Amino acid sequence: MLVLVLALLVVLTLLATAVAVAGRQAVAEAQLEVDRLDGELDMVSTRDTLLYMLSVQFRTLGGLTVDDSKIPAIERMRNDADDEGESVVPVGNEIRLDSTPYAGLGNARFSIQDDRGLLSPNWAGQLLMQRFYTSMGSPAQDWGPLEAKRLDYQDADDLHRLGGAEKDDYRKAGLPPPSNRAFASPLELRRVLGWNGLLAPLTDEQLLRRLTTARSVEINVNSAPHEVLALLPGLDDDHAARLVDLRRQAPFMSTWQVEQLVPIDPAVSDGLLTLFPNLSGSLTLWDARLGTRRLVHWTLTPYLEGSPPWRIDYEVTLPRGNPSDQPVAAAPATPLLTPPDASGDPGWPAAAGR
Template sequence: MQYRQSFLGMQVRVPIRKQTGIALLQVLLISAIISVLALYFTITARQQVSVAQAANDRVLAGLLIRSAESKVLFELLTKEATDSHLYPLPEGYNFYATPIEIDQYTKVKIQDVAGLINTEFPDQTLLRRTIQNLGGTADIASTITDSLLDWQDSDDLKRLNGAEKGDYEIGPRNAPITLKSEVRLIKGMDDELWRKLEPLLSVPRASYFNPMMAPEPVLKAYLNSDANDILDLRRKGSLTRSEFSQLTGVYDQEGIILSKSDLFRLNIQVNYGQAKLEKEMTVQLDPYAKADGTVVDSVASNW
């Protein structure tokens, strides 16, 4: 059976089967367009949900960081030392940056600044040995140490292995370093060595050095001998001042005190859902409130 259709004034016979095929193509085309639109709306909706979820995770991660910060500061301020326990913090806490799990999302590192190497007035022998422990040669260690001192002193006199004006495109400062990142500019420093050395340095200065709380490379540099016994006791959480002195022959003396300081570097990391946040801060604590009620001074902080 045929269907008679007018085309430019002419009668054209179009088979019904052919007309049905054209209609089917139209239906398929419309269906494809609708499917593409539906897919687009679905993807857009999922993206919006993902963005909203990421924002929600970030907010909750920020709350977890502040919660962990408050918890740790409270413990540091309220735990008093006794004769048997020099560092009476909750089980699992330490002052030499071994990660502490606060909850399933949060890890905290606490480092007593007294165990670090100060950038302004470093013990030169300790700094040289530490750099060598990190893989630097004796020449590199001497160059970095002398250059660090030259960078900060007010004169233009160059130490034996140091560097002064003319050795840098920018610098030296000729004043005490205020940002730890400046040390990366020192002659002899490279990216790999800086990555290892940076966590061992501090700009805020404790009034003494405490080798008990020194990170492993610094502790080994200070003892200049096998420190495995000390490190093993630290891992077990059973290191006391008397044991440290018996094993090392180091006792309280000028510039060295085997007690915690009031300066701490806190590193808080939160991994919650899609959010990964990190906060590092250096705080000075005083368990006895000042006139304005302050017990925590934030020396430095960054997210």
């Protein structure tokens, strides 16, 4: 009888343990789903807030201004700004447009990359494209065919350029036919014969950090990442790193200033360099705690009557990587990116974030 009682107690203990473990697991899974939902709401709110700011706030050489707290500077900008809402002299409260990470609403983190800081294969000059091909290890004899295949992929006819490729060539290679339209995103370059091999060493994140499909001939030295600055004629990795370090202290105010710092020929830089952002760019969002990252490409549309002030061109999900290794700046000094406190009063950024 005693043995039976002991056996029953063991069984009951095991059952109780199993129930407790299952309960803890269920609670943990439920909490994870709550965290995911909260993170998604934070990212959506941060995205919409930033798109609103991009459509209404002034942009300077330093980036996107965040509020009207510096009244004299903002008033000066209203007088000096051009039709695209751009002024020259930074006011000191800008969100940088060079992929610098910032804290958004709640647990959301974000960075903004100006399209003029990236290389546009459809619009960049021959010199820049040759530098890009060289950086990817492509021999000079392949440059012409790469250009021809890129153009054949997008044009509406089935006529072959010299060294190009049309739908018959894609069928023979077992690839989908060319779209016969402009690229929807830089990732579509992977579908172009020749380019699929050229870009194979790059991850999607690395590709999107270098290339854009926006109409951009010039390179913005105030927003271009290291990898793109190194493509400028006469520059190498060390020169690019120096420019990035210097602009963190203060944005460049003239192309002459850049020409004095690095060995770029003024004759080459004329028409190749700019200091102002484009009307389009990429917004990358992620949850500080979990999940993947999301890249949203936006274009401002201030001149389209009867339409929203911006459009979303495409979205890409990227691996999380290890964003904890990257320093994140404080939340920009604007009440738009500060959640209300428990009392219902709108929060204000801490002094350190100003």
